[in-house]
Amino acid sequence: MRGEPLDAETIVSATEEVLRRHGPEKTTVLDVARLLGVSHGSVYRHFPSKAALREAVIRRWLDRVREDLAATVQDSELTPPDRLRGLLTAMFATKWTKAREDPELFATFRALAAEHSTVSSAHVAFLLAQIRAIVVDGIADGDFAAGEPDAIARAILNATSRFHDPTHAAEWHSPEVEAESTDVISLILNGIRTR
């Protein structure tokens, strides 16, 4: 048994470790409690279920992703087209790296996305809002043609599904994926800029 009081953050870190070892299917609350040297009741006091634990791990990862992406979007030295290119490139790279280097955590994220978990929907809403903010700035600056920012942002997210939607993860091992994503980003930027 551990000396320190058990906090939620410690449990999330332990769950992350267990998920990496056993994968999302086989991980149990008992595994997490064992790694921490506590009873499973102690874990349940913070997280009511295995699903809640799994969500907390992915929420923490996505919080970090959002911080990094928001920094890309807010770089006011860049023009809106360059910011959009930067945001999309960073969005894709984050997903590809996680899928390759941390496959069990990525599989957990993928399962949540397939279940339409609020953690995953909130992340999509964040991405849409970031794209929309750049579209609004670009229209105001005259870089992008006038249009409905919500619909444009949604179309951009939809047109790049292949590069960020976890359902496509198996294709991200292809050596062509980077060049293909660059071509789609250029197509999109051409599609929204002022004529």
Add this chain to the structure above:
Amino acid sequence: MRGEPLDAETIVSATEEVLRRHGPEKTTVLDVARLLGVSHGSVYRHFPSKAALREAVIRRWLDRVREDLAATVQDSELTPPDRLRGLLTAMFATKWTKAREDPELFATFRALAAEHSTVSSAHVAFLLAQIRAIVVDGIADGDFAAGEPDAIARAILNATSRFHDPTHAAEWHSPEVEAESTDVISLILNGIRTR
């Protein structure tokens, strides 16, 4: 036992029926033989495995899809932008209808696509060639900006994955999918047309 000699086409039709009843996982060669009232040896004489049977069913469906789509592309009354819009719209509608109205056959197609079956790769190659042909015509007519037709066709197929890739079938039940696909097609057409 049937009187007529058993031909491949009859076996493919019977397999289609069995797939609709039992789904791709549970269908066996014996089920097909039973429906035809023949020994499973008679089926094996035409198709060496369950996988070959499954492929033959999907190949026949895709052959029909290709005939219909090729007709769309070859309508020379229309401008290249209208032909591209027509081809993409028809491509999506065919997949959506199959996924909704013939879910077990669509699941069979989806399994083949996930396994990178030659039947599915050949279909992707066909779609790319059709898009490429319109892009070439559009560049020649001055409707589309100059560029590398292979890369442009690939980018168009990639930018529309959400609407034709079977991995997204669960999202095709959304009432918004049609409007969202229209917005992506407009984004693409804007992206490739001459400035």
